[in-house]
Amino acid sequence: MATPNTPLWEVFIRSRNGLAHKHVGSLHAADATLALQAARDIYTRRGEGLSIWVVPSSAITASDPSEKGMMFEPAESKIYRHPTFYDVPEEVGHM
Amino acid sequence: MYTQALNSSDGDDRFIEDADRAAAFQARIDDDERIEPNDWMPAAYRKTLTRQISQHAHSEIVGMLPEGNWITRAPSLRRKAALLAKVQDECGHGLYLYAAAETLGSSREELVDAMLAGKAKYSSIFNYPTLTWADIGTIGWLVDGAAIMNQIPLCRCSYGPYARAMIRVCKEESFHQRQGFEIMLTLCRGTDEQKAMAQNSLDRWWWPVLMMFGPPDQVSQHSDTSTKWKIKRFSNDELRQKFVDATVPQAQFLGLTIPDPGMKQDAEGHWRYSEIDWTEFKQVLAGNGPCNRDRLAARRKAHDEGAWVRDAAAAYAEKRARRSMAQAAE
Numbered sequence: 001m002a003t004p005n006t007p008l009w010e011v012f013i014r015s016r017n018g019l020a021h022k023h024v025g026s027l028h029a030a031d032a033t034l035a036l037q038a039a040r041d042i043y044t045r046r047g048e049g050l051s052i053w054v055v056p057s058s059a060i061t062a063s064d065p066s067e068k069g070m071m072f073e074p075a076e077s078k079i080y081r082h083p084t085f086y087d088v089p090e091e092v093g094h095m
Numbered sequence: 096m097y098t099q100a101l102n103s104s105d106g107d108d109r110f111i112e113d114a115d116r117a118a119a120f121q122a123r124i125d126d127d128e129r130i131e132p133n134d135w136m137p138a139a140y141r142k143t144l145t146r147q148i149s150q151h152a153h154s155e156i157v158g159m160l161p162e163g164n165w166i167t168r169a170p171s172l173r174r175k176a177a178l179l180a181k182v183q184d185e186c187g188h189g190l191y192l193y194a195a196a197e198t199l200g201s202s203r204e205e206l207v208d209a210m211l212a213g214k215a216k217y218s219s220i221f222n223y224p225t226l227t228w229a230d231i232g233t234i235g236w237l238v239d240g241a242a243i244m245n246q247i248p249l250c251r252c253s254y255g256p257y258a259r260a261m262i263r264v265c266k267e268e269s270f271h272q273r274q275g276f277e278i279m280l281t282l283c284r285g286t287d288e289q290k291a292m293a294q295n296s297l298d299r300w301w302w303p304v305l306m307m308f309g310p311p312d313q314v315s316q317h318s319d320t321s322t323k324w325k326i327k328r329f330s331n332d333e334l335r336q337k338f339v340d341a342t343v344p345q346a347q348f349l350g351l352t353i354p355d356p357g358m359k360q361d362a363e364g365h366w367r368y369s370e371i372d373w374t375e376f377k378q379v380l381a382g383n384g385p386c387n388r389d390r391l392a393a394r395r396k397a398h399d400e401g402a403w404v405r406d407a408a409a410a411y412a413e414k415r416a417r418r419s420m421a422q423a424a425e
Binding site: 005006008025026027028029030031034041042045046062064065066 | 184203408
């Protein structure tokens, strides 16, 4: 009997500088406990983080890259959402 | 981390399945966009990368063996702790790379099985034995040094997961090279016997290390495609020359002699090395190096002896999943 494939997990680490958990990579583990331990060994050998999340890769829903135009174009055309769109006279100073 | 001879490949598979999509794909590459796992890509791009990244991963894993050979015999606790950390890093590098290769659609089990079956290559440098403690110094200084030369350009490779894995690897690799050089420096400043051991090690490793960069440009297959796809950014000979130019002054600092009487510096300052014996390289690639059989046998033994751990972990996970299902039903 072939060994069933070991589930895949995505690993997220929060570094000590207070930023959000960030995706760092993936690994295989039979369950969540083992995934956490493996993530500690693989992704934090040099004190890269203070907190780890592991998420089953199968639980992630991703946007379709072929639809990225439709997804993201609406934001690109709205330049008035950026502060640089608005003119403030120089004498007003920093705003 | 070690890439070598990974751009030599089987057969001609550069077919184009859909000219429009292939053109759009090439345009993205030309724009320096990164290709991500769910993006459309030519089958040959997927195949080339799967082969290259998985062979790179196998090299990391097999690379643990020659160095692991000296963990219990390291000359001091400091050296032992450093070597242990280095071997753990190699394992980690293998795992980052397997994960990157899997994003192209092969399972970890398939990739590992291909290596254990002897169907997938790994860097031929690991088919040489580590006979003395000085070899641990030489591996760090030269083998990792050569690997860094190869890997830095890969941090900008067109395939996102591979490039990201290489960035992590390169950050860790510089410790490897420095610890190797420190071992060599200590030996070279030691007794005559220690210095002779360092020289003997350099004599044995120099040429195999130059071979790590792969065949000379005029015979390297598929380099053109890999360059067009921005997987490869420099040719084998360019990287080899860069490595030699960086290494010669380091050897001079150590007071060691590079075992190439024909080597000389040209007018532009490049150190020109003599002809490389490519028959040896081909022999080692074909499975006839000093340690090919040992390395594969050691990997197979480790895999077989770990089977009960994988089975137990899977059985435990299944039992827990069944229990929580039953509890939820109550």
